[in-house]
Amino acid sequence: MADDFNTYIKRNINLNDEDIQLMHSMALEKKAHRREMLLQPGDVCRHKMFILSGMVRLYRTREDGSEHIMHFATENEWMTEPESLNHGTPTAYYIEALEDTELLLWTKRDFTQLSIAIPQLKTYSENIIAKNLAMTRERVFNTMSATVEERYDDFIRDYPDVFNRIPLHMVASYLGVSLKTLTRVRQAQVKR
Amino acid sequence: MADDFNTYIKRNINLNDEDIQLMHSMALEKKAHRREMLLQPGDVCRHKMFILSGMVRLYRTREDGSEHIMHFATENEWMTEPESLNHGTPTAYYIEALEDTELLLWTKRDFTQLSIAIPQLKTYSENIIAKNLAMTRERVFNTMSATVEERYDDFIRDYPDVFNRIPLHMVASYLGVSLKTLTRVRQAQVKR
DNA sequence: CGGTCTCTTGACGGAGTTCAAAGCTAGTGG
DNA sequence: CCACTAGCTTTGAACTCCGTCAAGAGACCG
Numbered sequence: 001m002a003d004d005f006n007t008y009i010k011r012n013i014n015l016n017d018e019d020i021q022l023m024h025s026m027a028l029e030k031k032a033h034r035r036e037m038l039l040q041p042g043d044v045c046r047h048k049m050f051i052l053s054g055m056v057r058l059y060r061t062r063e064d065g066s067e068h069i070m071h072f073a074t075e076n077e078w079m080t081e082p083e084s085l086n087h088g089t090p091t092a093y094y095i096e097a098l099e100d101t102e103l104l105l106w107t108k109r110d111f112t113q114l115s116i117a118i119p120q121l122k123t124y125s126e127n128i129i130a131k132n133l134a135m136t137r138e139r140v141f142n143t144m145s146a147t148v149e150e151r152y153d154d155f156i157r158d159y160p161d162v163f164n165r166i167p168l169h170m171v172a173s174y175l176g177v178s179l180k181t182l183t184r185v186r187q188a189q190v191k192r
Numbered sequence: 193m194a195d196d197f198n199t200y201i202k203r204n205i206n207l208n209d210e211d212i213q214l215m216h217s218m219a220l221e222k223k224a225h226r227r228e229m230l231l232q233p234g235d236v237c238r239h240k241m242f243i244l245s246g247m248v249r250l251y252r253t254r255e256d257g258s259e260h261i262m263h264f265a266t267e268n269e270w271m272t273e274p275e276s277l278n279h280g281t282p283t284a285y286y287i288e289a290l291e292d293t294e295l296l297l298w299t300k301r302d303f304t305q306l307s308i309a310i311p312q313l314k315t316y317s318e319n320i321i322a323k324n325l326a327m328t329r330e331r332v333f334n335t336m337s338a339t340v341e342e343r344y345d346d347f348i349r350d351y352p353d354v355f356n357r358i359p360l361h362m363v364a365s366y367l368g369v370s371l372k373t374l375t376r377v378r379q380a381q382v383k384r
Numbered sequence: 385c386g387g388t389c390t391c392t393t394g395a396c397g398g399a400g401t402t403c404a405a406a407g408c409t410a411g412t413g414g
Numbered sequence: 415c416c417a418c419t420a421g422c423t424t425t426g427a428a429c430t431c432c433g434t435c436a437a438g439a440g441a442c443c444g
Contacts, residue, residue, distance in 0.1 A: 062337045070329050082322040126318045130274040133321055136328045137262050141252050143335055144260045144368035148400080167422060176336035181400055183424055340432085359390060370433055375392055390441075401430075409422075414415100 004052055005104060008076045012124070019118050026114055027104040032056075032097040039095035045084035047105040048125075051077055054101025055165060059094050059173070069174040071132075072098075072162045078128055098166065143176055149185045151175050196244055197296060200268045204316070211310050218306055219296040224248075224289040231287035237276035239297040240317075243269050246293025247357060251286050251365070261366040263324070264290075264354045270320055290358065335368055341377050343367050 009020050027050075032038060038056065039045055049056075056079055058071040070093070073079040084091035085108055106114070115122045142151055152175060156163050163171065172182040201212050219242075224230060230248065231237055241248075248271055250263040262285070265271040276283035277300055298306070307314045334343055344367060348355050355363065364374040 060333050066337060068333050068336045070332060083326040086319055086322055122314050122318075126314070126321065127278055129318065129321050129325060130278055133325045133328060134275040136325060136332060140262060140328060140332055140335070140368075141260050143332070145254045145258060169422075176332075178401060179423080180402080180425090184400085187424080361390075371391080372393090372434080373432055376432085379392080386444100388441105388443085390439100392439080393437085395436095396434090398433080399431095402428090404427095405425085407422105407424080410420095412417100412419085414417090 004076065005050065008050075013120055015118065015120070022117060023114055023121075024104070026110045027106055030103045030105055032101045032103065034097060034100050036097045036101075037094060038097060038103075039081060039084075039091060039093060041092050041094065042090050043084075044088055045081040045091050046107055048078065048080045048085070048108070048111055050104040051075055051079065052102040052104060054097060054099040054103075055162070056095055056097050056101060057170070059096070060092055061094070067173050068176070069170060070136075072159065072166070072174070074161060074165075082129060148175065148177050148181055149188070152182065152185055196268065197242065200242075205312055207310065207312070214309060215306055215313075216296070218302045219298055222295045222297055224293045224295065226289055226292050228289045228293075229286060230289060230295075231273060231276075231283060231285060233284050233286065234282045235276075236280055237273040237283050238299055240270065240272045240277070240300070240303055241287075242296040243267055243271065244294040244296060246289060246291040246295075247354070248287055248289050248293060249362070251288070252284055253286070259365050260368070261362060262328075264351065264358070264366070266353060266357075274321060340367065340369050340373055341380070344374065344377055 005024060006017075006020055009015055009023070015023075028047075032054070038049070041061075051073055053075050055072065055074045057069050058073075058079065058081070059067050059069040061067050071079070079095065081091045081093050081095065083089070084093075111121075111125070115125070142154065146154070152171070155171060155175065168182060168186075169179045172179045175182065197216060198209075198212055201207055201215070207215075220239075224246070230241070233253075243265055245267050247264065247266045249261050250265075250271065250273070251259050251261040253259050263271070271287065273283045273285050273287065275281070276285075303313075303317075307317070334346065338346070344363070347363060347367065360374060360378075361371045364371045367374065
């Protein structure tokens with residue numbers, strides 16, 4: 001498990017064993033069971049999280065209770081709510097474990113410390129956020145310009161591993177359509 | 193004009209006059225006329241841009257020619273296409289001046305140099321991207337859960353200055369609806 | 385003063401939503 | 415290990431909102 005983190009880091013940033021060791025030593029290990037909430041509206045997000053195993057989702061709700069999923073993250077991916085983390089302000093989001101999940105956590109403070117010792121880390125974390133921004137913009141663009149069917153196909157193509165591990169109503173929630181509509185698209189495809 | 197930048201920087205990051213001077217000295221000044229393209233699909237984005245005066249938009253098109261606006265930026269705001277800038281890959285976006293616009297430009301390389309001399313800059317630029325991500329997520333959420341009318345009202349409330357400087361068809365493009373629908377919403381409000 | 389840009393309007397059709405019901409599956413506790 | 419329940423998925427009917435197409439009027443610029 002700790003080895004997964006080593007492997008991951010080596011593939012993505014050029015760090016020596018000593019630096020990795022340092023990073024790991026500053027992290028808090030956490031196990032979250034399926035359905036456990038890691039963040040809720042009103043909380044302040046205190047950590048950057050790295051997922052060793054399992055899966056989490058980032059979502060928001062409306063007053064009527066409807067859920068709208070912003071992001072999924074699985075093994076070897078990062079998750080946080082940067083707005084709340086950076087400013088220490090209450091978040092509007094939930095982060096929920098969708099499976100039993102193992103995580104490494106760093107507080108903002110510890111991560112800043114690490115970034116001083118390991119300067120590449122700063123650039124790396126900026127790149128992660130930039131990638132998230134690019135993804136989210138891509139998503140806005142798709143939502144505005146593509147049909148539900150295209151977006152559904154794209155989702156399966158781009159995130160097959162996520163798709164196979166979540167119920168359809170979450171796919172619908174991510175795509176921004178009703179479950180009914182998603183079923184309709186699926187049925188139309190079966191008949192072809 | 194150069195003073196605007198000084199004022200802006202002092203309000204937003206804690207830099208001394210010397211650092212500001214340094215930043216400014218590394219920048220390239222540019223004037224873009226209305227409708228000038230600062231970035232086009234296939235280009236590699238080479239700069240972080242700071243807007244001294246005027247206004248730009250970031251948008252994408254589909255094969256059918258339809259335009260979908262991701263972002264507007266006005267005086268004292270930053271604009272770039274981080275995905276292309278960071279990786280040196282061709283962009284899918286346009287950046288266009290909507291008015292005659294004065295800009296300061298830094299190449300990735302120069303900005304990195306600056307960040308070494310002025311460490312706060314790194315954190316600051318990460319915060320800007322994080323803010324953009326938060327905005328874009330907010331927008332995904334709104335698109336999925338709010339009515340066109342609510343989104344229109346939100347837009348006017350949140351970006352009155354942008355709203356007053358662009359034609360309605362761009363508002364529609366930003367909101368992800370047809371001009372027809374936007375007009376319909378506006379008429380319904382007039383009659384109230 | 386001609387042309388481009390901007391905004392509105394009407395008719396029509398299609399895609400997505402809500403509400404409601406029901407079958408199927410998988411996990412859990414006794 | 416079986417029975418039961420909760421969660422997942424599909425389906426149908428009725429309706430509503432939004433998009434496309436097409437036309438026209440007003441405003442602004444050169």
